[in-house]
Amino acid sequence: MRKRIRLSVAFDVCIILCLFFHLALADEENRLKKVSFIPQWFPQAEFAGYYVALDKGIYTKYGIDLTIIPGGAERSSVDYLALKKADFGGTWLSTAIQKRAQGLKLVNIGQIIQRSALMFIAKKSSGIKTPQDMDGKKVGLWRGDFQVQPVAFFRKYNLKVKVIQQPFSTDYIDLFLMDALDVATAMWYNEYHLILNSGLNPEELNTFFFQDYELNFPENGIYVLEETYRRDPVLCCAFVRATLEGWEYCFDHHEEALDVVLKYMREQHMPASRGHQRWMLERMIDIIQPLDTSGPIGTLLPEDYAQVARILKENGLIKEIPPFEEFYRQCP
Amino acid sequence: MKIRGIAFKLILFIMTGITLIFALIFGYNYLYSRKILLKNVEDNARNLALATTNRIDKILRSMEVATTNLATFLQQTGYSDKMRLLSVIRSFVECNPEIYGSAIAFEPYAYDKNSLYFSPYFYKSDNETKFTYIGGEGYHYFYWTWYQLPKELNHPVWNEPYYDEGAGNIIMCTFSVPLYRTVTGEKEFLGVLTADISLDWLQEIVSSIKIFESGYGFLISRNGTIVTHPSKDLIMHETIFGVAEGRGDAQLREIGREMIKGKTGFVPFNSIVTENKCWMAYCPVPSTGWSLAVIYPQDELMADAISLNRTVILLFVVGFFLLLGVIVFNARSITKPLRMLANATRVISTGNLDAEFPRIKSRDEVGKLSESFVSMQNSLKQYIKDLTETTAAKERIESELKVAREIQMSIIPKIFPPFPQRPEFDIYACIKPAKEVGGDLYDFFFIDDDHICFMIGDVSGKGVPASLFMAVTKTLFKASTSQGIRPDEILIRLNNELARDNESCMFVTIFCGILNTKTGEVCYANAGHNPPLLLRQGKKADFLSVSASVAIGVMEGLSFETEKLILLPGECLFMYTDGVTEAANLKDELFSERRVQNDVSVLREKPIQELVSGLMEKIEDFSQGAAQADDITMMILKYFGGAQ
Numbered sequence: 015m016r017k018r019i020r021l022s023v024a025f026d027v028c029i030i031l032c033l034f035f036h037l038a039l040a041d042e043e044n045r046l047k048k049v050s051f052i053p054q055w056f057p058q059a060e061f062a063g064y065y066v067a068l069d070k071g072i073y074t075k076y077g078i079d080l081t082i083i084p085g086g087a088e089r090s091s092v093d094y095l096a097l098k099k100a101d102f103g104g105t106w107l108s109t110a111i112q113k114r115a116q117g118l119k120l121v122n123i124g125q126i127i128q129r130s131a132l133m134f135i136a137k138k139s140s141g142i143k144t145p146q147d148m149d150g151k152k153v154g155l156w157r158g159d160f161q162v163q164p165v166a167f168f169r170k171y172n173l174k175v176k177v178i179q180q181p182f183s184t185d186y187i188d189l190f191l192m193d194a195l196d197v198a199t200a201m202w203y204n205e206y207h208l209i210l211n212s213g214l215n216p217e218e219l220n221t222f223f224f225q226d227y228e229l230n231f232p233e234n235g236i237y238v239l240e241e242t243y244r245r246d247p248v249l250c251c252a253f254v255r256a257t258l259e260g261w262e263y264c265f266d267h268h269e270e271a272l273d274v275v276l277k278y279m280r281e282q283h284m285p286a287s288r289g290h291q292r293w294m295l296e297r298m299i300d301i302i303q304p305l306d307t308s309g310p311i312g313t314l315l316p317e318d319y320a321q322v323a324r325i326l327k328e329n330g331l332i333k334e335i336p337p338f339e340e341f342y343r344q345c346p
Numbered sequence: 347m348k349i350r351g352i353a354f355k356l357i358l359f360i361m362t363g364i365t366l367i368f369a370l371i372f373g374y375n376y377l378y379s380r381k382i383l384l385k386n387v388e389d390n391a392r393n394l395a396l397a398t399t400n401r402i403d404k405i406l407r408s409m410e411v412a413t414t415n416l417a418t419f420l421q422q423t424g425y426s427d428k429m430r431l432l433s434v435i436r437s438f439v440e441c442n443p444e445i446y447g448s449a450i451a452f453e454p455y456a457y458d459k460n461s462l463y464f465s466p467y468f469y470k471s472d473n474e475t476k477f478t479y480i481g482g483e484g485y486h487y488f489y490w491t492w493y494q495l496p497k498e499l500n501h502p503v504w505n506e507p508y509y510d511e512g513a514g515n516i517i518m519c520t521f522s523v524p525l526y527r528t529v530t531g532e533k534e535f536l537g538v539l540t541a542d543i544s545l546d547w548l549q550e551i552v553s554s555i556k557i558f559e560s561g562y563g564f565l566i567s568r569n570g571t572i573v574t575h576p577s578k579d580l581i582m583h584e585t586i587f588g589v590a591e592g593r594g595d596a597q598l599r600e601i602g603r604e605m606i607k608g609k610t611g612f613v614p615f616n617s618i619v620t621e622n623k624c625w626m627a628y629c630p631v632p633s634t635g636w637s638l639a640v641i642y643p644q645d646e647l648m649a650d651a652i653s654l655n656r657t658v659i660l661l662f663v664v665g666f667f668l669l670l671g672v673i674v675f676n677a678r679s680i681t682k683p684l685r686m687l688a689n690a691t692r693v694i695s696t697g698n699l700d701a702e703f704p705r706i707k708s709r710d711e712v713g714k715l716s717e718s719f720v721s722m723q724n725s726l727k728q729y730i731k732d733l734t735e736t737t738a739a740k741e742r743i744e745s746e747l748k749v750a751r752e753i754q755m756s757i758i759p760k761i762f763p764p765f766p767q768r769p770e771f772d773i774y775a776c777i778k779p780a781k782e783v784g785g786d787l788y789d790f791f792f793i794d795d796d797h798i799c800f801m802i803g804d805v806s807g808k809g810v811p812a813s814l815f816m817a818v819t820k821t822l823f824k825a826s827t828s829q830g831i832r833p834d835e836i837l838i839r840l841n842n843e844l845a846r847d848n849e850s851c852m853f854v855t856i857f858c859g860i861l862n863t864k865t866g867e868v869c870y871a872n873a874g875h876n877p878p879l880l881l882r883q884g885k886k887a888d889f890l891s892v893s894a895s896v897a898i899g900v901m902e903g904l905s906f907e908t909e910k911l912i913l914l915p916g917e918c919l920f921m922y923t924d925g926v927t928e929a930a931n932l933k934d935e936l937f938s939e940r941r942v943q944n945d946v947s948v949l950r951e952k953p954i955q956e957l958v959s960g961l962m963e964k965i966e967d968f969s970q971g972a973a974q975a976d977d978i979t980m981m982i983l984k985y986f987g988g989a990q
Contacts, residue, residue, distance in 0.1 A: 178494060178498065179488075179489040179494075181489040181490045181491060183490070183491065185505070185506050188491050188495060188505065188506055189491060192495060192499060192503070194498035194499050212570050213587055213602055213606050215603075285509065287584045289584070289588045289589075289592040
C-alpha cells in the first residue's frame, strides 16, 4: 500500500519536472529572436559572412533566429528595409547616405566593406590608357548608386562620354567583349574575374580602380531602421557581431565558406562556379580589411563618411550632409 | 665446361644480336606506326569535329536566316498593323519547331507614341503557343544585352546561352536582329527582333559523340562558357578558363583562347573527365563563334597499336625462347660429340688404346674430327705394336749380345797371372769393349817351352761385325803359328787367310811378338798397329820403333817384317790399342800417346796389374763421362830373366 503511494508520488514528480523543463526549453526557444536580413544582391561569396554565420549557428549563438531573404535585381534591399519587409538590410554607403538625406531614418550599424571595389575596365586594344582617353567613348554604367563614382570621375576629368546602360545581369560583359562598349563598369570581385574567365588576359586590360582616383567609397554595410535600433540595440549589435564573426570564420576557412555559399547559390538556381566564388571571397577579404589592418573590421570611419558625403553633395545628389553621429551607431 | 663455353657463347652473341635487331626494328615500327596512327587520328578527329560543327551550324544558320528574313520582311512590309504583326510573330514561332519563342522589342515610343515599351513575345509552353508583353517596370528590356548588343553593333548577333527557368530549365540561346526604319532619309534604329532557340538538340548532337570508350566532345560559347559537356555540373557554371584556373592549367587556358578566336587545332590535352592523356581537335561553329572540341583518349586510340605491339613482343619472346632452345640443342649436337671425343681421348691417354671411340655420323667438321681421332687411334695402336715388336727384337738382340760377349771374353785369356809356374816373365792384359762386344783382341800362348807368342790387335769398326772378325782373327792367328815360326810369317799367313774371304773389307791391325824366355829376346812384327811402349831400365819409356806396315786383311800377298829386341830383366813391353790413345773427353781432346807415355812412366815401378789398372783409371778420369768411342785394350809383358 505504502509502496504504491510512493510510486505514484514519484510518478507525479517526474511529470511535473518534465513540464517544467519543457516550459524552460520553450522559453529558451522563445528567447531566440527572429529577424530577417536582405543582402544587397543575389547569393554569392560577396555575402559569405552572413551565410556562413547562419550555417554555422553563429547567429543562434548570439540569440538570433535569422532568415536571409534572397536579394537580387528585382528586390531592392533599401526598399525592403523601408517597407519593413526586412529587419536588416545591406546596401552601399552612398545609397544609404542619400536615403538618409532624403529622409529615410536608417542607421549604419556596421561598415563591412572598407574599400571600393568599383572599377572601369578597357581593352588595351581600344587605346584607352588614361582617364582622358575616355572622352567621347562609349562607357557602360550601371544605373542607381553605381553611377555616383563614375559620374564624379567624369566631372573630375571633364569627360563627355556616351553612356550605355549596363543591365544587372552578368551577361552584360558580352557588350564589353563584343566591343559594344569601350569602357565597362565592373566590380573587382565579380565581373573583372568573369572577364578574365572569358578568355582575356590581365595584360590585355587596362584597369581604373576608383579607390586610386580619390573616389574610394566604402560599399556594403549593415543598415537598420533607427526605430528598430532604438527598440533593441542589443539585438542589432548582436547581429553585427555575429556577422563579423561569420566573416572572420571565412577568413580562416576559405573552402568551407565556399561550400556554404555554393549551397545557397544552388538553392536559388544561380550558376555557381567554385573558382569564381573563390576569387570573389578572396577579394571580399581584401576589401573588408581596413587600410590599417591592425584595426577592427566593420567600423565606419568618419573620414570615409565625410568623403563620400562630400562627393554626393558636390554632384548634387544630396543637399545637406547628414550628421555622422546620427548616421552611424557603433556597436561596443 | 666446354659445353657452357660454346653453347654459352653462341647463345650470348646470337641472342644479343637478335634482341638488338628486334629492338631496332620494333622501335622503328613503334615510332612510325604511332606517327601514322596519330596522323590518322588527327584526320579523323578534325573531320569529326568539322562534321559535327557543320551539323550544328546548319541548324543555327537556318535560325539566323529565318529570323533575319522575318526582320527584313517586317521592315519592308511594315508593322503598324498590330494584329498582323502579332500573327506574323506567332506563326514564326509555331511554324519553326526549333524556335522556342520570339519577341519584337521596340525602342521607347517607337511603336506607339504613347507607349514606352512595346514588346510582344510569343513562346511555346505546354504544347501551345503563349503570348505576353515583356516590357514593363520590372523588365526594362532596353538595357538588356540581347537588345543593346545588336543596337550598338548594328548587326544581328547571337547572344550567350543561358538557363531559362521559365522554359523548364533548359539551355536557351537568343538570336537578335536589329530593326531599322528610314526617317527623313536617315536610317534609324527601331528595335530588335529575337528568336530563342533551345539547345537540347545541340546537347544531343555533342553528347552523341562517342570516341572509343571514354572519348567525348564538348562545346563552348563565344565567351568560353561550357555549353555541353559529359560532366553535367560544368555546364553553364564554368567557362573553360574557369576550369583552367581551377586546375592551374595554363595550357588549357591557351587552348580556350585559341578556340574562342575561332581557330582550328589538334593538340595534346589532359582531360578533365578521364584524367588521362588525350588528343583534342577543335574547330569553330562559324555562325555563333562557338567552338567544338572532340577528345580522343590516347591510350584507347593507341589500344590497337599497343595490343599489336604487345602481341609482337610476345611473339618475339616466344620466338626468342624457341630460338634459344634450338641453339642450345644445336650447340649440344656439336659439343656432345666433342665431349664424348674428349672423354674417349682421356681414356685412351691413360693407355687403354682399345677404348671405343664414339661413333659420330654427322658429315660436318665434328664428324671429320671423329674420323681423324679414330684413324689416329689406329695409327697409334699400330705404332705401339711395331714399337713393342721392335723393342722385343732389340731386347732379344741385346740378350744375345750379352751371350756373345761372354763367349768373346771366354776365347781370350782371362786368367792372370796366366803362367804362375814360369817366373821368367809375367803378362797382364785387359779389354774394355766400347759396346757389349768389341773388335780388340789379344792373345798369348806358348809355341814351345821356351817361346811364348803374344799379340794384340784391333779390328776395324766396332760391335758385332768387329767381334766376329776378331774371333776369326784370333783363331786364325793361333792356327797360323807353329814351332819355330817367325812373327812376320804368322802375319803373312794370317793375312792371306783373312784377305781371301774378306767380303766385308774389314781389316785388323796386329802387333805380335815371340819372347824367348831363356834369352829375353823378342821377335816382333807389326801390321799397322800402334807401336808399343818399351820400358827399359834406367831409360824413359819410349815407343818402340816399328817399320811402317799395312793392316791385316786388306789384301793378299802382303809381306811383313820381323824385328828383334832383347829385354833385360825388369824391362817391359807395354802394348795398347788406339782406343787408349784416342780416348776423348767431353772437349774432344784425345788421351794421346804422350799421356800414355807419361802415365806409364809414372806407373812403371808398379806391378804390372796395377800399372794397367792405374792407366785405365787415368783414362777413365780423363774421359770423364764421355762415351767410350773405341775398345780399350792394354797388354803388358814383363821379363824377369831366364830360369835356372
